[in-house]
Amino acid sequence: AQTVTQSQPEMSVQEAETVTLSCTYDTSENNYYLFWYKQPPSRQMILVIRQEAYKQQNATENRFSVNFQKAAKSFSLKISDSQLGDTAMYFCAFMNQGAQKLVFGQGTRLTINP
Amino acid sequence: DTGVSQDPRHKITKRGQNVTFRCDPISEHNRLYWYRQTLGQGPEFLTYFQNEAQLEKSRLLSDRFSAERPKGSFSTLEIQRTEQGDSAMYLCASNENLGRGATEAFFGQGTRLTVV
Numbered sequence: 001a002q003t004v005t006q007s008q009p010e011m012s013v014q015e016a017e018t019v020t021l022s023c024t025y026d027t028s029e030n031n032y033y034l035f036w037y038k039q040p041p042s043r044q045m046i047l048v049i050r051q052e053a054y055k056q057q058n059a060t061e062n063r064f065s066v067n068f069q070k071a072a073k074s075f076s077l078k079i080s081d082s083q084l085g086d087t088a089m090y091f092c093a094f095m096n097q098g099a100q101k102l103v104f105g106q107g108t109r110l111t112i113n114p
Numbered sequence: 115d116t117g118v119s120q121d122p123r124h125k126i127t128k129r130g131q132n133v134t135f136r137c138d139p140i141s142e143h144n145r146l147y148w149y150r151q152t153l154g155q156g157p158e159f160l161t162y163f164q165n166e167a168q169l170e171k172s173r174l175l176s177d178r179f180s181a182e183r184p185k186g187s188f189s190t191l192e193i194q195r196t197e198q199g200d201s202a203m204y205l206c207a208s209n210e211n212l213g214r215g216a217t218e219a220f221f222g223q224g225t226r227l228t229v230v
Contacts, residue, residue: 045157045221
């Protein structure tokens with residue numbers, strides 16, 4: 001079974017700083033997808049960024065980028081120029097290409113301070 | 115379309131009572147998922163539907179839990195004889211299976227269940 005581990009329960013940075021959230025996963029599959037989801041307080045979970053395992057190039061979405069290390073099974077999220085609205089729980093998630101369900105990590109609570 | 119909608123947002127029930135939650139997915143999405151999220155944890159998969167067919171159920175889904183998706187549109191999740199351990203946020207998500215892969219999963223705001 002696949003597992004996803006987020007080793008940082010909480011992080012806190014000042015506004016405009018860069019922050020990196022860590023995620024490792026375990027799988028024997030070769031084709032899969034990795035995701036970072038953001039869950040603001042009392043609001044629904046939204047997709048931040050997605051990476052296909054067969055792509056060597058790291059995904060980027062504006063201020064959000066990932067460092068995908070397939071051999072190390074590592075998938076970190078970098079948030080540049082952090083904003084107050086980035087305050088949220090962040091979940092790393094894994095999905096097999098053939099499976100349909102997401103496997104989530106425990107989450108990292110990120111606080112951006114003014 | 116306003117996204118995935120869940121009702122109710124909050125439910126407080128006494129132990130032993132039955133509860134039912136509803137999820138309305140994004141209209142063109144043929145896949146619908148239920149997840150459970152306890153405090154401080156990531157969501158855990160419960161079950162999913164493709165159209166009206168329930169294709170997978172987690173071992174977390176005991177025989178007190180039942181989910182339906184009649185006509186492949188909205189879905190209901192029923193918990194019978196609720197226990198305090200059922201207290202959690204129940205999340206619904208939907209996406210579209212394009213054959214060559216699935217689109218992004220969109221989540222609802224969840225139903226927070228408290229069993230007292």
